[in-house]
Amino acid sequence: MPSPNDIKKGTVINRNGELWVVVNFQRVSPGKGASFVRTKAKSLATGKVVEENIKSSESIEFAQVLNKKMQYIFSDGSTYTFMDGMTYEQVALDADMVGDDAKYLKEGLDVMVVTHNDIPISLELPGKVEYVVAHTEPAVKGDTISGNVLKEAELDNGLLARVPIFIKTGDSVRINTGTGEYLERVK
Numbered sequence: 001m002p003s004p005n006d007i008k009k010g011t012v013i014n015r016n017g018e019l020w021v022v023v024n025f026q027r028v029s030p031g032k033g034a035s036f037v038r039t040k041a042k043s044l045a046t047g048k049v050v051e052e053n054i055k056s057s058e059s060i061e062f063a064q065v066l067n068k069k070m071q072y073i074f075s076d077g078s079t080y081t082f083m084d085g086m087t088y089e090q091v092a093l094d095a096d097m098v099g100d101d102a103k104y105l106k107e108g109l110d111v112m113v114v115t116h117n118d119i120p121i122s123l124e125l126p127g128k129v130e131y132v133v134a135h136t137e138p139a140v141k142g143d144t145i146s147g148n149v150l151k152e153a154e155l156d157n158g159l160l161a162r163v164p165i166f167i168k169t170g171d172s173v174r175i176n177t178g179t180g181e182y183l184e185r186v187k
Contacts, residue, residue: 002062004037004054010114010122012044012063019044019063021114021121023099028053044121065116067124072109080105082113091120101125104177106157125177130186131155132172139165150182 007013011022020041029035035056042049054060070082070091079092080102091113095102097120104125105111112124136153150162153173161175163182172186 002060004056004058004060006062007037007039007054007060010065010124012065012114012116012121013041014061014063019116020050023049044116044119063116065114065121067112067114069110070113072105072107072111074107075102075105082111093120093123097121098123101177103159103180104129104157104175106131127178128174128176128183130172130174131157131159131161133163133167133169135169136163136167138168 005027007022007025009022009025011025013020013022020043022039022041024040026038027035028038036053037056038051038053040049040051068084068091070084073081073083073090075081075095078095080095080098081090081092083090093113098105101123106129109129110126113120114122114124132155134154134156137151139151149165151165151167153161153163153167155161155173155175159175159180161173161180161182163173167173167182167185174183174186175181176183
């Protein structure tokens with residue numbers, strides 16, 4: 001039986017006969033009392049977003065979903081289009097469905113599109129994505145005196161990220177899509 005502790009972003013929950021997709025979640029373990037999961041979920045039927053605390057002892061029902069590996073192709077501003085590399089089927093997701101994940105998208109990026117009854121409901125990005133630094137200011141001698149110094153860099157998809165000062169324009173870097181933080185330089 002599924003537990004509230006199994007909830008993650010993109011999970012589809014059946015609550016009172018209505019399907020809800022988890023947009024955001026946080027596990028909370030207070031010092032006193034039972035732990036719970038604080039969720040922000042969006043109704044698939046109405047689009048309404050609600051915040052709810054689900055106790056760890058509660059029983060919940062997960063809806064059956066299918067994860068399809070798809071490749072990001074393009075955006076027209078209001079929708080984001082993805083293609084299945086095997087069947088060449090294309091799926092368009094609304095901008096509100098993609099949400100903040102849009103800033104990490106770049107042409108050719110492989111993502112997981114979560115579907116329920118062949119209807120796309122959410123998007124899962126890989127944990128880390130490789131980008132090329134399109135522009136960053138060069139390091140200046142003496143900048144390292146304070147230790148771990150970061151500077152702003154514009155990446156090939158337009159994303160701005162804080163990177164160490166030794167990173168130059170043209171370098172490849174890996175970014176954590178969960179936090180937006182620099183992970184490492186790619187050789």
